[in-house]
Amino acid sequence: MRLEKCWFCSSTVYPGHGIQFVRNDAKIFRFCRSKCHKNFKMKRNPRKVKWTKAYRRLHGKDMTQDSTFEFERKRNRPERYDRNLAENTLKAIKKIDKVRVERAASHHTQRMKGKRAKEHKEAAKELEQSIHMVKAPSSLQKEASLTLPKIKVKVSQQQSEENRMEE
Amino acid sequence: MVQYNFKKITVVPSRDDFIKITLSCTQRQTPTVVHKGWSISRIRQFYLRKVKYTQQNFHEKLSTIIEDFPRVDNIHPFYADLLRVLYNKDHYKLALGQINTARNIIGKIAKDCVKLVKYGVSLYQCKALKVAALGRMCTVIKRVGPSLAYLEQIRQHMARLPSIDPNTRTLLICGYPNVGKSSFVNKITRADVDVQPYAFTTKSLFVGHTDYRHLRYQVVDTPGILDRPFEDRNIIEMCSITALAHLRAAVLFFLDISSSCGYIRQICMKLVVEMKAEAMKTLVGLGEDPINDDGVLFTLSNLSEEGVMAVKNAACERLLNQRVELKLKSKKMNDCLNLFHVAMPIPRDQRQRPPCIPQAVLEAKAKKEVMTEKRKLKSDLENQNGGAGVYSASLTKHYILANDEWKEDIMPEILNGYNVCDFYTSDISQRLEEVEREGLVQEQDIGDDVDMEGHELTPEKQDDLISIRKMISSRIQQHRIKKSTAESRPTVPRKFDKDKKFTSGRMGRQLSALGLDPTMAINRACSRSRGRKRERSLVCGDSDGHDVMDLDVGQQPNKKLRARSISHSRSRSQPPSEVVVIPGDGFKDSAQKVKALKLARKSAKKRNKDARRGEADRVIPCLKPKHLFSGKRSIGKTSRR
Numbered sequence: 001m002r003l004e005k006c007w008f009c010s011s012t013v014y015p016g017h018g019i020q021f022v023r024n025d026a027k028i029f030r031f032c033r034s035k036c037h038k039n040f041k042m043k044r045n046p047r048k049v050k051w052t053k054a055y056r057r058l059h060g061k062d063m064t065q066d067s068t069f070e071f072e073r074k075r076n077r078p079e080r081y082d083r084n085l086a087e088n089t090l091k092a093i094k095k096i097d098k099v100r101v102e103r104a105a106s107h108h109t110q111r112m113k114g115k116r117a118k119e120h121k122e123a124a125k126e127l128e129q130s131i132h133m134v135k136a137p138s139s140l141q142k143e144a145s146l147t148l149p150k151i152k153v154k155v156s157q158q159q160s161e162e163n164r165m166e167e
Numbered sequence: 168m169v170q171y172n173f174k175k176i177t178v179v180p181s182r183d184d185f186i187k188i189t190l191s192c193t194q195r196q197t198p199t200v201v202h203k204g205w206s207i208s209r210i211r212q213f214y215l216r217k218v219k220y221t222q223q224n225f226h227e228k229l230s231t232i233i234e235d236f237p238r239v240d241n242i243h244p245f246y247a248d249l250l251r252v253l254y255n256k257d258h259y260k261l262a263l264g265q266i267n268t269a270r271n272i273i274g275k276i277a278k279d280c281v282k283l284v285k286y287g288v289s290l291y292q293c294k295a296l297k298v299a300a301l302g303r304m305c306t307v308i309k310r311v312g313p314s315l316a317y318l319e320q321i322r323q324h325m326a327r328l329p330s331i332d333p334n335t336r337t338l339l340i341c342g343y344p345n346v347g348k349s350s351f352v353n354k355i356t357r358a359d360v361d362v363q364p365y366a367f368t369t370k371s372l373f374v375g376h377t378d379y380r381h382l383r384y385q386v387v388d389t390p391g392i393l394d395r396p397f398e399d400r401n402i403i404e405m406c407s408i409t410a411l412a413h414l415r416a417a418v419l420f421f422l423d424i425s426s427s428c429g430y431i432r433q434i435c436m437k438l439v440v441e442m443k444a445e446a447m448k449t450l451v452g453l454g455e456d457p458i459n460d461d462g463v464l465f466t467l468s469n470l471s472e473e474g475v476m477a478v479k480n481a482a483c484e485r486l487l488n489q490r491v492e493l494k495l496k497s498k499k500m501n502d503c504l505n506l507f508h509v510a511m512p513i514p515r516d517q518r519q520r521p522p523c524i525p526q527a528v529l530e531a532k533a534k535k536e537v538m539t540e541k542r543k544l545k546s547d548l549e550n551q552n553g554g555a556g557v558y559s560a561s562l563t564k565h566y567i568l569a570n571d572e573w574k575e576d577i578m579p580e581i582l583n584g585y586n587v588c589d590f591y592t593s594d595i596s597q598r599l600e601e602v603e604r605e606g607l608v609q610e611q612d613i614g615d616d617v618d619m620e621g622h623e624l625t626p627e628k629q630d631d632l633i634s635i636r637k638m639i640s641s642r643i644q645q646h647r648i649k650k651s652t653a654e655s656r657p658t659v660p661r662k663f664d665k666d667k668k669f670t671s672g673r674m675g676r677q678l679s680a681l682g683l684d685p686t687m688a689i690n691r692a693c694s695r696s697r698g699r700k701r702e703r704s705l706v707c708g709d710s711d712g713h714d715v716m717d718l719d720v721g722q723q724p725n726k727k728l729r730a731r732s733i734s735h736s737r738s739r740s741q742p743p744s745e746v747v748v749i750p751g752d753g754f755k756d757s758a759q760k761v762k763a764l765k766l767a768r769k770s771a772k773k774r775n776k777d778a779r780r781g782e783a784d785r786v787i788p789c790l791k792p793k794h795l796f797s798g799k800r801s802i803g804k805t806s807r808r
Contacts, residue, residue, distance in 0.1 A: 001581065002586055002588075003581055003586050067602050067605065071590055071595070071599075072585060072586075074589055079591055080567075080568065081566075081568060081573060081578065083570070083573045083576060085591070085593060085595075086578050086587075086591070088595060089587060089590050089592075090587065092590065092596065093582050093583065093585055094583065095603070096590075096602070097583060097585075099602060102606070103606070117622070120622045120623060120624070123624055124622075124624065126632065127624070127628060127635065130635045130639065131635065134635055134638060134680075135631075135681055135682050136681040136682050138683060139682025
């Protein structure tokens with residue numbers, strides 16, 4: 001029993017799921033669900049379809065080269081069973097997984113690093129350009145503070161004198 | 168010409184078939200169309216061709232028959248005699264002779280016809296000649312019909328004759344009827360001769376083959392022979408006698424000692440003597456006259472199979488020796504003998520050199536014999552432990568592992584979405600350590616976000632931004648709604664203003680939100696909607712006698728004037744409060760007028776929806792819209808558009 005990778009989206013295909021297509025030149029295409037299968041039949045290139053792993057790796061959205069990827073390789077030569085080795089392998093798989101997840105997260109944060117600055121810049125620009133939708137230019141000329149019109153509240157003279165005296 | 172296989176004789180067709188086949192062949196293979204307008208030479212050629220073709224066909228077919236059937240003179244005397252015995256030789260010869268004559272006659276007919284047609288003058292003449300010729304040929308064949316039938320029968324019978332090669336090594340089995348010759352033959356060969364309790368079960372010769380010392384021997388089984396004068400013998404017996412007489416074979420004469428064949432011993436013995444006179448050489452006979460014959464007596468039993476092999480071997484041996492002797496005596500052998508030479512190594516000394524078998528091999532051989540009895544099979548084990556459905560064999564029993572305790576271990580194939588086998592290497596732990604070391608080093612600081620703190624927008628600016636975005640999105644939405652077709656939105660003209668979007672209060676509010684002072688704009692809007700300035704009007708001169716011009720803007724004492732100055736465009740749709748029927752309108756009463764107005768408005772609504780300017784607007788903007796005049800239907804027909 002083997003977990004395969006979907007040819008289109010690179011997700012794992014569990015047993016009992018998906019479709020396997022064998023072409024006349026004996027190349028096997030495995031698909032995890034009919035969405036991928038139908039996309040394949042439409043001859044779409046997975047490198048151009050945004051939600052696939054192939055696109056994400058190609059466009060640098062996901063981590064491509066890492067030492068954790070080298071652990072997992074299809075080995076054709078069977079190894080003799082060794083209990084200790086099996087135990088170690090099982091433990092190692094979990095650790096490797098954890099390490100990989102961490103590294104992928106760091107990759108993501110690294111990618112998103114300059115986002116806030118960019119957003120602020122864009123916001124400022126938009127504000128400057130589109131302020132006329134919310135405020136008439138003539139009112140802006142009067143008060144160039146880019147804020148809503150102030151509501152003037154009349155304060156009686158006596159009260160203000162009292163305040164001053166208290167201070 | 169030696170022919171031992173009569174199966175290759177072509178089928179002799181019956182008389183009717185023969186004629187039919189040939190004539191239809193002629194009809195198909197020669198041209199069929201002829202006109203009387205053609206030149207005479209062409210017509211003659213046409214008919215000539217037909218006649219010649221038919222003659223050729225007949226000739227060919229009859230020739231094959233004649234050639235295929237064996238000439239009695241030309242074949243081995245054994246077969247000649249056999250044919251003579253089975254089929255009447257004279258009759259046979261006659262039949263073949265008749266066929267031959269028929270062939271010649273047909274040839275002659277054709278010649279005659281050809282001669283005549285060459286001088287034929289008209290189409291009809293030629294045609295008649297041809298018809299006559301063909302007719303005569305067919306009659307000839309008809310006369311020969313019985314011979315054809317007879318030959319066909321013979322052919323069928325001959326095809327079933329056993330293919331006995333008269334020249335090779337043969338064992339001939341003969342004797343009284345029902346003694347057990349056929350059973351013997353069944354025993355030593357693969358032949359399957361009928362064995363029945365009655366006499367004369369075997370009615371013709373049967374051939375089987377057996378091997379002795381890597382040589383093939385024919386074994387010929389004969390029907391039983393009775394003790395009778397030669398002339399009285401029937402065909403079946405004659406078969407066996409023929410075989411006896413002509414085949415150079417080892418004759419095995421069978422006697423039934425128990426007389427259960429039904430014939431007494433003495434009578435059988437008499438037969439033997441007679442046979443010896445007939446046969447070419449008798450090897451096995453009775454032991455009563457041992458001096459006279461060089462025969463040997465064997466005892467055998469077919470039931471218990473004792474002595475069967477011994478008899479066969481003895482007979483084969485003797486025959487072989489005799490043949491070899493004969494061959495050696497002939498002159499040809501000397502030449503052959505010179506070609507043979509068996510090389511033997513010259514012994515160097517007198518030492519014995521037996522074949523050398525290593526001791527281990529001998530021991531192993533001995534051991535193997537012992538082993539085969541004692542070995543316990545897996546199926547035995549299975550049966551012990553409850554049988555096929557209950558016991559399941561341990562597949563891992565014979566695994567070669569470093570530690571035998573691991574044989575029953577179950578290792579998972581899949582873990583957390585990974586295939587465990589992909590990770591299973593001997594150096595995985597050290598590689599994992601390396602990776603973990605790397606992991607500690609890769610600590611990055613994401614500290615440059617701190618810089619941006621100063622450039623953030625103030626909360627008021629953020630509110631502004633939000634409202635800007637809201638405004639933009641709402642405008643986009645409205646545009647999309649407007650862009651949609653009339654089916655999905657009500658097509659009420661703007662002036663009726665169902666949503667009350669175009670009120671002055673609203674405008675005021677929007678302008679103040681922008682930061683402008685709305686009062687002037689509202690005033691302007693109101694003054695416009697109030698209508699035009701009041702005009703003088705002579706008709707509505709009042710009874711007061713006041714001059715219109717003297718009145719102020721705000722005061723309107725005259726009721727009529729006030730009525731006139733009501734705005735013509737309404738900011739709100741109002742139901743008709745008082746419908747006054749003016750005489751001359753044509754209405755009975757106000758209720759009718761109300762109804763009429765309602766109907767008018769109703770139709771106006773439809774026209775508005777159809778974007779028609781008025782009742783008279785009959786413009787069809789698009790006479791042939793594409794969707795009505797083209798395309799296939801997914802279901803149904805498009806016979807009408």
